[in-house]
Amino acid sequence: MTTQRSPGLFRRLAHGSLVKQILVGLVLGILLAWISKPAAEAVGLLGTLFVGALKAVAPILVLMLVMASIANHQHGQKTNIRPILFLYLLGTFSAALAAVVFSFAFPSTLHLSSSAGDISPPSGIVEVMRGLVMSMVSNPIDALLKGNYIGILVWAIGLGFALRHGNETTKNLVNDMSNAVTFMVKLVIRFAPIGIFGLVSSTPGNHRFLHTVGATRNCWSCWLAVCYWWRWWLTHCWCGGKFVVTRSRWCCCACAKAACMPSSPAALRRTFR
Numbered sequence: 186m187t188t189q190r191s192p193g194l195f196r197r198l199a200h201g202s203l204v205k206q207i208l209v210g211l212v213l214g215i216l217l218a219w220i221s222k223p224a225a226e227a228v229g230l231l232g233t234l235f236v237g238a239l240k241a242v243a244p245i246l247v248l249m250l251v252m253a254s255i256a257n258h259q260h261g262q263k264t265n266i267r268p269i270l271f272l273y274l275l276g277t278f279s280a281a282l283a284a285v286v287f288s289f290a291f292p293s294t295l296h297l298s299s300s301a302g303d304i305s306p307p308s309g310i311v312e313v314m315r316g317l318v319m320s321m322v323s324n325p326i327d328a329l330l331k332g333n334y335i336g337i338l339v340w341a342i343g344l345g346f347a348l349r350h351g352n353e354t355t356k357n358l359v360n361d362m363s364n365a366v367t368f369m370v371k372l373v374i375r376f377a378p379i380g381i382f383g384l385v386s387s388t389p390g391n392h393r394f395l396h397t398v399g400a401t402r403n404c405w406s407c408w409l410a411v412c413y414w415w416r417w418w419l420t421h422c423w424c425g426g427k428f429v430v431t432r433s434r435w436c437c438c439a440c441a442k443a444a445c446m447p448s449s450p451a452a453l454r455r456t457f458r
Contacts, residue, residue: 191235203377210378214385235380244329246366248341253343256356259403315327 218225307313320328320335328336348359 203375207381211385211407212380214382217382217386218388231243231383232380232385234389235373235376235382235383238376238380240332242366242370242373244332244334244337247334247364247368248325248329248337249359249366251338251341252348253359254346254360255342256351258346258349304424 214225217228226403307316317335320333321339323333323336327334327342328340348355
């Protein structure tokens with residue numbers, strides 16, 4: 186008779202519910218900020234590392250997934266584009282509606298890092314289109330370093346169509362690289378509870394807890410990132426993972442949402458002034 190061994194703590198954490206772990210991280214972050222201000226400021230490094238990892242992995246994720254999906258697409262293959270577009274439009278509209286509602290519910294003042302005299306707005310539509318075209322033809326390495334997603338998408342689409350005429354070995358290599366980058370993204374997102382714990386604990390800890398207002402805004406920003414990840418997972422399971430272009434776009438949106446969270450006390454104080 187064989188005895189079934191119970192999974193260890195690390196295995197339970199690695200395969201447990203991400204939403205529950207994020208909730209635990211939020212609660213622990215608020216409690217730490219309430220109990221010890223120096224400790225809360227010290228663990229803020231965890232949140233900074235998490236946001237930096239999200240910003241670092243997003244450009245290469247978009248490049249590899251878009252390029253691999255176009256290169257491995259077969260003529261007549263079903264892409265399930267309709268449910269993906271429906272979910273994309275629904276999520277975009279819901280995000281815009283939530284942004285408008287909360288902007289009126291919690292008015293905020295935007296303080297720019299540069300003075301008004303240093304900012305030169307575009308003079309017309311011609312200048313806007315010129316900037317867009319120049320972003321499309323930028324150097325691919327420079328686009329990856331600066332996070333120029335327009336240039337990344339253009340290069341990914343072009344390389345994807347070019348690799349359609351390559352041999353199967355090259356296509357398999359691109360597909361393996363895409364899977365490797367996807368694994369790295371999953372690994373980074375598994376550390377979301379720790380990163381959110383650092384963000385939530387350090388921000389209110391530096392502001393004497395900010396009477397729960399700052400923590401509430403941080404929680405809402407974190408939940409936006411979780412919702413984008415949940416939408417990516419639902420589409421991946423629903424569509425069988427056959428269309429990864431939009432999937433990568435949503436992963437990128439999740440990274441952008443998490444990267445836009447206020448990670449400094451000064452930014453949070455200016456927001457709720």
